[in-house]
Amino acid sequence: HKSTPAYRIGFSQCSTVGPWRRAMLAGMERELSFHPEVKLRMLDAHDNSQAQQQQIRELVRGGIDLLIVSPYEAGPVTPAVEEAYAQGIPVVLLDRRTASQQYTAYVGGDNLEVGQTAARYAARLLNHHGNIIEVLGTPGSSATSDRHQGFAQGLTANPGLRVVSQVTGDWTEKKLPALKAALQAHPEVSLIFSHNDGMGRGAAEACQELGVAGRVKIIGVDALAGKNEGLDLVQRGLLTASVLYSPGGEDAIRTALKILNKEPYKRENKLGTIVIDSTNVLTMQQQTDKMVTQQQDIERQQSLLQRLQATYASQQTILYGLLAT
């Protein structure tokens, strides 16, 4: 295929901790491997909005043709993103949003839909009757507010379901001491909706410690492959279900390149979701295993190609050497 101009893409990533963010970057790199001329510069804000603002400005100062941002918190990062956009730098929001409409495209799951899907599943699971604890992500993240809002919307159709307590986490299983207290204060709770699987894993531990593990069902979000990740937790029954939320790294790069190449693109690129539970988790695991194998095949083919090219180049050198003498 035709080669891509040497674009520079800046990527302001809220965090690089955890397999979900690693999968996002791996997806970007996989897509970029088809465009070796395109350079990606990523800065990691370590879950700090102050740092992320500065890093966005640093990326812009360093010279970039397009900015990809996954904001830690929507509000604080907005001014820096708006500045970049106002300078004519296209902005692709990835997974989380800013608090502004000043962006070129969004790529990621629909977090309202994620919350609604979780509520619908909870209603069926509990037969439309029961008390719920909601474990939220970082308060300022757009994924938190949207998942919360979607879940609340989904519950309005089910007056028999009630959220009796909300516990705020920071997207990680750590810092969840309030959950144990909430479970103790509400012994009648029959379900926990956790805004991601990592906090869901923490919730499962808390339930085990309190001896209520069988009785309290847990729904998480992400459904990643890998040991102790969503699919594994569903398969082992630690989570009842996980709502799939794709990291979308490949999609972000594809959208970025369309924008840069002045090709038609969509402004809203919503990645689909699906509930993973005991009925489909094995199928899902087989599919992801297959993708891993295919990726390894691609890498083997690439290194074989490189070796062949190297051999060809050295043979040419010898040939030219012979011709010159």
Ligand code: FRU
């Ligand atoms: C990873 C993560 C995911 C979650 C997403 C929300 O940093 O917390 O677990 O689905 O971010 O933006």
